[in-house]
Amino acid sequence: MSKKQKFPYLVGSKWTAQQTTWGWRHFQVVNRTNEGQWVFAEMVAACDPNIRFWMNARLLRDRSQWQAGWRSLQEIKIDESFQFEVE
Template sequence: MAKKQKFPHLVGSKWTAQQETWGWRHFQVVNRKNEGEWVFAEMVAACDPNVRFWMNAKLLKDRSQWQGGWKSLNEQEEKDFLY
């Protein structure tokens, strides 16, 4: 039986940073890299394809730093207010 892949739907996923990151909040994963037990995601800013960086994909699970999908500031504030 094949080993289950970590983060199988990573490439193409969209994320909103809770804080501005490299001047932007909305990013899309355009590439992944497996290095041993680690999985890295190449993030690209939705509004500026020149802004790109690699990060440990595990950090995307931290809701204090990242939210799945592209959220407006109002949606982020509503979420913060509800919790």
């Protein structure tokens, strides 16, 4: 029986950085690689395909740094204000 793949839907997924990263907020995963126990995602800026970098895919789970999907600044602010009300 084969092992379950970590992050099976990673390639093609879209992400919004909470802070500007390399001058942009919206990224898409275009590639992945497994290095031992680690999974790395190649991120490409949605508005500038020349901006690309590799990062540990586990960092995408950190809501203080990344949110799934492409979100507007207004949506990010609404999510942040809701988060503070819940805490």
